[in-house]
Every structure is written in C-alpha cells, then in structure tokens.
Amino acid sequence: SLFAGQTLAGDDQWLSPVYKEIFQNELPTPPTKDKKYSYYNSTTNRYIDYYEVEIKPFEQQVYKGLKPAQLVGYDGISPGPTFRMEKGREAIVRFVNHGEKDISVHLHGSYSRAPFDGWAEDVTKKNQYKDYYYPNRQAARTLWYHDHAIHHTAENAYFGMAGFYILHDPEEDKLNLPAGDYDLPLALAAKQYNSDGTLFSPADETVSLYGDVIHVNGQPWPYKKVEPRKYRLRFLDTSISRAFKLTFEDSKAKKVPFNVIASDAGLLTKPVPSDNLEISMAERWEVIIDFSQYKGQNVTLKNARDVQADEDYNSTDKVMQFVVGDTVTSDQGNGNLPGSLRNVPFPPSKSGVDRKFKFERQGGEWKVNGVTFADVNNRILAKPPRGAIEIWELENGGGGWSHPVHIHLIDFQIISRVGGRPVLNYEKEALKDVVLLGTSETVQVIARYAPWDGVYMFHCHNLIHEDHDMMAAFNVSSLADFGYPETTKFIDP
Ligand code: C2O
Ligand code: CU
Incomplete structure (x- = not known):
C-alpha cells in the first residue's frame, strides 16, 4: 500500500513531504461553541440564541522543521467550533469575515430558507459580516457548516472553513446512545503539502485534488485513547475530492464489525451491521463500535477504497488509530443497541421519474x-x-x-x-x-x-x-x- 512521500511515476499530485509521526499525535476535539446571549422573539414566542463566529487566519505546524501551513478558519481553528443545538431552539449566527477572500456560509443538512442557505453568489467580503438564521426544527442529525463562495469553495473549505453542527432532540436522547466523551465527531480531510511544509493550494486545479495526507479533525494520522466499551463515531468527509471506504482492523488485521446508526438526515430505521463504511465528500455516517473485546490493543481505522477508479488514485490506506485502554469509567450508553431507532419520515412512494x-x-x-x-x-x-x-x-x-x-x-x-x-x-x-x-x-x-x-x-x-x-x-x-x-x-x- 502507498503512503505519504512515496512517488507514483509521472504523478504530480503525490508531492507531500514524508510525514513521520503516524499515530503519534492525539486526535483534536473541536471546542463546543458557546452562545453570546439569548433573546425573546415575541412573534414566535420563543427564545433565539445568538452566536458570533470570526473567520480569521491562523497557522498550523504540520511538519516539524518545515514552515507552518497558513490557514483561515472559523474562530481561527479547523475544524471550526462544534455547535451543539437542541431541536426547537432557533439560532442566529453572525459570521464576521476577517479573512482575505469572499465567503458564504452553508449549513449543510439544514433546511435553511433563502437567503440564509449560503447561496454561492451571496458573498460576505473582507471586513463584512452576515447574520444567518437557522430554524433547528429538524430531527436530531449531524450537520456541518462550510464555505460555499462562488468559485472559491474548494480553497476556502480546504484551508479550514468547515465545522460540525450537531442537532439533538429528546427522541434521540431517549435511546441513551453513547454521549459526552463517548460521542466523537470525526472530520476526515485529505490534503497535499508543498515541500516547504505549506499547504498546496487547489486554486489552479480544474479536475480533482485527492490529497495524500489524511487528517482527522485537522491532525494528520492521529491516535485516540478510548475505553473498552461502546462509542458513537460521527464520520464526515470534508475532503475536496477523496471518498473513503473505511474499515476497522484489530492488531491481527482482522476486521472489527460495527453498526451503522445514522446518516446525513439523522437516525436510520434500525442499526445496520457492517464491516466497512463507504463515505464520499460531504456525507455523514454514524456508527456504534464496541471496543470491549480489544482491551490493551490498537484498533486501526483504514481506508480500503478500491471501487471507484478516480478515488483510488493516490490511495493511502491508513486513517487513524484507537488505543484501547483497560478501564471503563462510565456505563452511560454502553447497553444493547435498540432493535429499532426511529420511524424515518420517508416520502410516500410513487412511480415514474419526474x-x-x-x-x-x-x-x-x-x-x-x-x-x-x-x-x-x-x-x-x-x-x-x-x-x-x-x-x-x-x-x-x-x-x-x-x-x-x-x-x-x-x-x-x-x-x-x-x-x-x-x-x-x-x-x-x-x-x-x-x-x-x-x-x-x-x-x-x-x-x-x-x-x-x-x-x-x-x-x-x-x-x-x-x-x-x-x-x-x-x-x-x-x-x-x-x-x-x-x-x-x-x-x-
Ligand atoms: Cu452546496 Cu455541502 O454544499
Ligand atoms: Cu463531480
């Protein structure tokens, strides 16, 4: 299998310097975004929560001894802060643009009404802000907010403008799925670096940028210490062009089974057992994985994508590692998964293609x-x-x-x-x-x-x-x- 720094003959997309710290840096967890205040909306008779996000430049030292990467992110981090919202509680989020480029913010997965949906030409220029209204009336789901500016979405999202926005509701809470420290949002991103350590720009690309350095929550090839128990993993692929086929492998390279429980639009009808997960750009898939059989072992998350010719280009097979400890500190959400998860509101069936x-x-x-x-x-x-x-x-x-x-x-x-x-x-x-x-x-x-x-x-x-x-x-x-x-x-x- 290929890895960063290896060269495919005649392949100019395989450029990143060799990354030497595979599974040596801890998985970052983006901080939870706090609201500034709430106010009462007498038209709707509800409280609205008000948030402010500043888009600003920051540096990330990816390679020791080389230059830092120059990034631009929500609140100056990437992924941006995680919003944790309750269904029924509306929000206004002010995005202040202190970057250089025009931006537009799309809350992907929300039925935000125009003009709050991040229309590509509805750009906010440098030193301007725009207030976005989010209804938060959908069922619990994992959304993400990312840039959508006309002709610059690839650059803006890749240089840092992407973050989680997680909607909770009482129906899902009742299922008592793993929560808190046992609920891990995992944003995948495949990127490519220049030989001086700075980030290779997609600005001149016209076909695809697959990226040979696999990041999870902004960190190339991280590890995460976990307890020998059940976890909820919320996968999101923020890559520009790379889709994944994920598998979990134990130290004997045996596949670890899991249950898929949720998609872009929240919970599935029921848990679906699988030993692999296909995830392409912008998709969200959530799984429950049980590490209880792997005490003191490492479980490696791998990418086995081999289905689609274009995504196999520059294939790199490692993603991150779970380092399983010996002790369980809480049994919250560690029981049997419910046989059914929810009554998914599928549209009524009909025939014919419209x-x-x-x-x-x-x-x-x-x-x-x-x-x-x-x-x-x-x-x-x-x-x-x-x-x-x-x-x-x-x-x-x-x-x-x-x-x-x-x-x-x-x-x-x-x-x-x-x-x-x-x-x-x-x-x-x-x-x-x-x-x-x-x-x-x-x-x-x-x-x-x-x-x-x-x-x-x-x-x-x-x-x-x-x-x-x-x-x-x-x-x-x-x-x-x-x-x-x-x-x-x-x-x-
Ligand atoms: Cu129109 Cu995630 O975007
Ligand atoms: Cu396409």
Missing part, C-alpha cells in the same frame, strides 16, 4: 444537463411546485469520474442505483442529502420539494467540480404561480 439530470464533463467544463452555474439564464433546471413529491434521476455521464451529488433544502431516499454498486444496506434505511454517483452509476432519489419556496442549489460536492461549475439550481415555486394567494406557510417534510 426529472433527469446528467452530471458530466463536456469541453473541459463540468456540467449538469449541459449547463454550468455560470450560465445564469439557464441554470435553474427545475421548478418543483411546493409540497410536490418528485423522483429525480441523477446520472453520471461517464469519463471515469465519480460525483457526490448534493441537493440543498431537502432530504431524499435513494430508491435505486444501477450501473455499478447496488443501494448499500445502510443506505436503504436512511434519508440523505448527498449520494455518490460512481463512475458509471445512475441513481434515483425521491423527496418532497420542499419546506420553503425560493431558489436553491444542487451540485457535485467534489469541490473542484463545484467551483468549475458543476452546479445548478431549482426554484421551489410559490403557490402564487398556481393561482393561490401567496403564503409563507411552512411545509414540514
């Missing part, structure tokens, strides 16, 4: 149905009536690239995948907001469009493709278009 979208490279550009986001007069590719249930067919037009497709505002159910992998067992029990189209795959998804009216984006989450301009929009038509009086009534999916 719309088809082809994601492909044409004439050196990344397009959706032949259109780029730069084509402002043609980029609205769908006008679903508000409240409609629609099936969208997402086709990979070929060429050897895979495309993780993200649709803003809605949660969808994957109803079929042809031309490659089947629908995965854990995908069958999930609602999602990103789905990977493998190199020759076509996927059908069903969803209700949507809680709000307005114009929202859908795009490839390979951020190089997104920036160049594999992104389009859909306009959730207001009822006025159908002869009804205009209303802002919210349709809860």
Whole structure:
C-alpha cells in the first residue's frame, strides 16, 4: 500500500513531504461553541440564541522543521467550533469575515430558507459580516457548516472553513446512545503539502485534488485513547475530492464489525451491521463500535477504497488509530443497541421519474444537463411546485469520474442505483442529502420539494467540480404561480 512521500511515476499530485509521526499525535476535539446571549422573539414566542463566529487566519505546524501551513478558519481553528443545538431552539449566527477572500456560509443538512442557505453568489467580503438564521426544527442529525463562495469553495473549505453542527432532540436522547466523551465527531480531510511544509493550494486545479495526507479533525494520522466499551463515531468527509471506504482492523488485521446508526438526515430505521463504511465528500455516517473485546490493543481505522477508479488514485490506506485502554469509567450508553431507532419520515412512494439530470464533463467544463452555474439564464433546471413529491434521476455521464451529488433544502431516499454498486444496506434505511454517483452509476432519489419556496442549489460536492461549475439550481415555486394567494406557510417534510 502507498503512503505519504512515496512517488507514483509521472504523478504530480503525490508531492507531500514524508510525514513521520503516524499515530503519534492525539486526535483534536473541536471546542463546543458557546452562545453570546439569548433573546425573546415575541412573534414566535420563543427564545433565539445568538452566536458570533470570526473567520480569521491562523497557522498550523504540520511538519516539524518545515514552515507552518497558513490557514483561515472559523474562530481561527479547523475544524471550526462544534455547535451543539437542541431541536426547537432557533439560532442566529453572525459570521464576521476577517479573512482575505469572499465567503458564504452553508449549513449543510439544514433546511435553511433563502437567503440564509449560503447561496454561492451571496458573498460576505473582507471586513463584512452576515447574520444567518437557522430554524433547528429538524430531527436530531449531524450537520456541518462550510464555505460555499462562488468559485472559491474548494480553497476556502480546504484551508479550514468547515465545522460540525450537531442537532439533538429528546427522541434521540431517549435511546441513551453513547454521549459526552463517548460521542466523537470525526472530520476526515485529505490534503497535499508543498515541500516547504505549506499547504498546496487547489486554486489552479480544474479536475480533482485527492490529497495524500489524511487528517482527522485537522491532525494528520492521529491516535485516540478510548475505553473498552461502546462509542458513537460521527464520520464526515470534508475532503475536496477523496471518498473513503473505511474499515476497522484489530492488531491481527482482522476486521472489527460495527453498526451503522445514522446518516446525513439523522437516525436510520434500525442499526445496520457492517464491516466497512463507504463515505464520499460531504456525507455523514454514524456508527456504534464496541471496543470491549480489544482491551490493551490498537484498533486501526483504514481506508480500503478500491471501487471507484478516480478515488483510488493516490490511495493511502491508513486513517487513524484507537488505543484501547483497560478501564471503563462510565456505563452511560454502553447497553444493547435498540432493535429499532426511529420511524424515518420517508416520502410516500410513487412511480415514474419526474426529472433527469446528467452530471458530466463536456469541453473541459463540468456540467449538469449541459449547463454550468455560470450560465445564469439557464441554470435553474427545475421548478418543483411546493409540497410536490418528485423522483429525480441523477446520472453520471461517464469519463471515469465519480460525483457526490448534493441537493440543498431537502432530504431524499435513494430508491435505486444501477450501473455499478447496488443501494448499500445502510443506505436503504436512511434519508440523505448527498449520494455518490460512481463512475458509471445512475441513481434515483425521491423527496418532497420542499419546506420553503425560493431558489436553491444542487451540485457535485467534489469541490473542484463545484467551483468549475458543476452546479445548478431549482426554484421551489410559490403557490402564487398556481393561482393561490401567496403564503409563507411552512411545509414540514
Ligand atoms: Cu455541502 Cu452546496 O454544499
Ligand atoms: Cu463531480
């Protein structure tokens, strides 16, 4: 297997200096974000929590003896601080831009109504701020906030602008899953460094940047001391272009089984046993793993991705290590997993495909149905009536690239995948907001469009493709278009 510093002949993406401290630095845990204050909203008769985040430059010494990497992050750290929110408690977050580049903030996984959804052209310039309103009315789920600025999303997210935003609710709390120190958010990121230790920029990339140095929560190849008991691991892939197929291996290279319990949109219907987890860019998958059989051993998280030709490029097989201790200090959440987790609100079934979208490279550009986001007069590719249930067919037009497709505002159910992998067992029990189209795959998804009216984006989450301009929009038509009086009534999916 290949590792950082090894050279693939003729391969200019394999450049990072050799990283010598594999599994020697501890996994960082981003701090929890505190609100500044709360105020009473007499219109809604609820309290709103107010937060402030400052986007600012910082340095990270990745390689000993080389230059530090120059980064820009939320509150000057990366990943940014973790928001821990309660369902039903609205929030306003002020993002103050003290970086150099234009920014836009997208809370990925939230049905934030326009103009709070991080529309790519709705940029906040240097020394400006924007207040974003987040309804927090969805069921418990792992969201993430990241940059979405037009043509600079790859640079901004990769240089640090990404963080967790975790929504809790009483239904999930009742399940008594591992919490507190036993609930670990794990943000994966694959990056590439210059020979002087600074971070290689994706600014001039037009195809992909896979990255040969694997970070978890900002630290290359970390370790984490754990107790011999159950943990909840919240995986998020923040990479620009790298998807993973994760496995856990014990010291005898035997695979450690686990249960997948949640996806982009929160809990699955039930725990799904597996010994591997496919996760592509922007996806969230959560697992419960039991380290109780591995006292005094190391369990290594590995990447065995070999399915999609493009992501196998520069394959690197180690991710992080869990160092399992001898003592359990708390039995919180350490009991048997419940047989069922929740009644997932799948959309009612229907037949027929409502719309088809082809994601492909044409004439050196990344397009959706032949259109780029730069084509402002043609980029609205769908006008679903508000409240409609629609099936969208997402086709990979070929060429050897895979495309993780993200649709803003809605949660969808994957109803079929042809031309490659089947629908995965854990995908069958999930609602999602990103789905990977493998190199020759076509996927059908069903969803209700949507809680709000307005114009929202859908795009490839390979951020190089997104920036160049594999992104389009859909306009959730207001009822006025159908002869009804205009209303802002919210349709809860
Ligand atoms: Cu995570 Cu439109 O993005
Ligand atoms: Cu793509």
